[in-house]
Amino acid sequence: MANAGKKFFNQRYQQLGGTIKDVSLTPSLRINTLKTTAKTLIPRLKKQGATLTKIPFTKHGYYIQSEFSPGAITEYLLGYYYLQEAAAQLPVEVLNPQPTETVLDCCAAPGGKTTQMAAAMNNQSRIIAYDLKASRLQALLTNLERCGITNTAAFGGDATKVRKLDIAFDKVLLDAPCSGNYLSEPDWFKKRNHDGILLSSKIQKRLLRLAVDVLKPGGTLVYSTCSLEPEENELNMDWALNNLPVSVEPFHLPLGDPGITTVFGQKLDERVANCKRFWPHKTNTEGFFIAKLVKT
Amino acid sequence: MKVKDFLKQFGITNVPPAQTLGDSYFVIEDASLLTYRPAYLGECIGHQRGDTFIPSIDFLQWVGHQAKKKITVDEKGEWLFTRGWNLPGKYVTTHTNPERGDLVVIMNQHNECLGYGQLIEDIASTKTILKRRFDIGDILRRDRQSRKP
Numbered sequence: 001m002a003n004a005g006k007k008f009f010n011q012r013y014q015q016l017g018g019t020i021k022d023v024s025l026t027p028s029l030r031i032n033t034l035k036t037t038a039k040t041l042i043p044r045l046k047k048q049g050a051t052l053t054k055i056p057f058t059k060h061g062y063y064i065q066s067e068f069s070p071g072a073i074t075e076y077l078l079g080y081y082y083l084q085e086a087a088a089q090l091p092v093e094v095l096n097p098q099p100t101e102t103v104l105d106c107c108a109a110p111g112g113k114t115t116q117m118a119a120a121m122n123n124q125s126r127i128i129a130y131d132l133k134a135s136r137l138q139a140l141l142t143n144l145e146r147c148g149i150t151n152t153a154a155f156g157g158d159a160t161k162v163r164k165l166d167i168a169f170d171k172v173l174l175d176a177p178c179s180g181n182y183l184s185e186p187d188w189f190k191k192r193n194h195d196g197i198l199l200s201s202k203i204q205k206r207l208l209r210l211a212v213d214v215l216k217p218g219g220t221l222v223y224s225t226c227s228l229e230p231e232e233n234e235l236n237m238d239w240a241l242n243n244l245p246v247s248v249e250p251f252h253l254p255l256g257d258p259g260i261t262t263v264f265g266q267k268l269d270e271r272v273a274n275c276k277r278f279w280p281h282k283t284n285t286e287g288f289f290i291a292k293l294v295k296t
Numbered sequence: 297m298k299v300k301d302f303l304k305q306f307g308i309t310n311v312p313p314a315q316t317l318g319d320s321y322f323v324i325e326d327a328s329l330l331t332y333r334p335a336y337l338g339e340c341i342g343h344q345r346g347d348t349f350i351p352s353i354d355f356l357q358w359v360g361h362q363a364k365k366k367i368t369v370d371e372k373g374e375w376l377f378t379r380g381w382n383l384p385g386k387y388v389t390t391h392t393n394p395e396r397g398d399l400v401v402i403m404n405q406h407n408e409c410l411g412y413g414q415l416i417e418d419i420a421s422t423k424t425i426l427k428r429r430f431d432i433g434d435i436l437r438r439d440r441q442s443r444k445p
Contacts, residue, residue, distance in 0.1 A: 128329075
């Protein structure tokens with residue numbers, strides 16, 4: 001196929017200043033501060049033979065090296081931590097939800113970012129969480145329960161149903177459904193093609209419009225994907241700047257490249273450079289993209 | 297079995313005001329969203345599985361600290377119990393003198409509740425003394441079940 005395969009994607013990435021390189025990701029977790037502290041958990045896991053090393057660019061993230069499965073021990077079952085990839089911990093840190101704010105999580109399952117937001121909000125105020133797929137919703141419910149979340153209302157179904165609630169949100173997290181990246185699943189290059197990416201982009205635009213609609217003026221929306229494809233990232237942000245009442249704002253993170261402002265010859269709004277793009281070979285994380293939008 | 301009956305087995309009479317959402321029980325302070333039929337709202341205290349009430353992880357901790365009849369196990373006993381095994385007496389480190397037939401909660405060395413079971417032998421026996429009824433590993437088994445196509 002002309003619009004698929006490793007060669008096709010590698011050519012695209014090279015035009016964008018990237019490349020394909022196998023990166024071995026160290027398993028990572030985030031300590032659930034609703035239930036424990038680093039001071040308590042680290043020695044407890046060390047006694048069992050696990051070494052935790054702080055992820056320097058996260059608040060509560062640690063790389064874990066252990067001979068046992070970190071997803072099957074008592075501390076995990078009791079919700080003391082959540083297994084969450086390093087880059088995936090960053091959208092919530094950029095959103096920075098506060099205990100007084102009302103927050104929407106558009107595509108919440110399996111709940112890593114929802115539980116992270118609830119912890120940041122100290123289980124106060126309210127998170128409204130949606131997920132479309134029934135099987136994924138069950139994973140979300142289980143993780144909410146395990147992590148002791150009490151400030152979240154979770155709903156099954158399309159996030160567009162949130163309009164019925166008639167809530168103006170202070171903040172929205174849109175961790176959009178996306179095509180993923182070559183580190184996120186085996187045989188990614190065989191499974192994905194350009195048509196699928198365009199379809200994802202269409203869905204993402206629909207969700208972006210919804211997210212901005214239900215956001216208060218001056219409210220913050222963080223948009224993220226684990227995709228490296230510009231159609232799901234920079235091109236969507238350029239579209240948002242041209243079609244929605246938003247600005248794309250700068251934010252500080254010690255890693256990631258600026259969003260690309262010239263994509264396959266197309267010149268985008270300069271503010272797209274305020275986004276962050278994570279090439280795995282540079283950040284040693286999964287492929288990722290984060291943008292911070294403010295409703296005008 | 298409802299929440300009240302579940303707690304009665306442990307001699308607990310203080311029953312939280314739970315509401316049901318689907319097969320799950322929640323303590324809900326702000327009921328304003330109930331009309332939109334959430335799947336999760338407020339504090340989850342457990343689930344109905346057939347005729348059996350299954351406590352949530354946090355509700356189990358509350359039950360564990362309220363219950364009078366307890367067994368504390370060592371790390372090996374904790375490992376076995378949370379993987380669904382019945383409990384041999386040699387892993388018990390302390391207990392509150394429960395008798396054969398009693399329903400007892402199982403605590404680990406950190407005073408965390410791992411589940412509960414029925415004493416089927418004298419507590420001093422080295423044989424299998426406890427038939428497991430529920431353990432916190434249930435949450436993993438539930439998760440795996442939900443992922444099946």
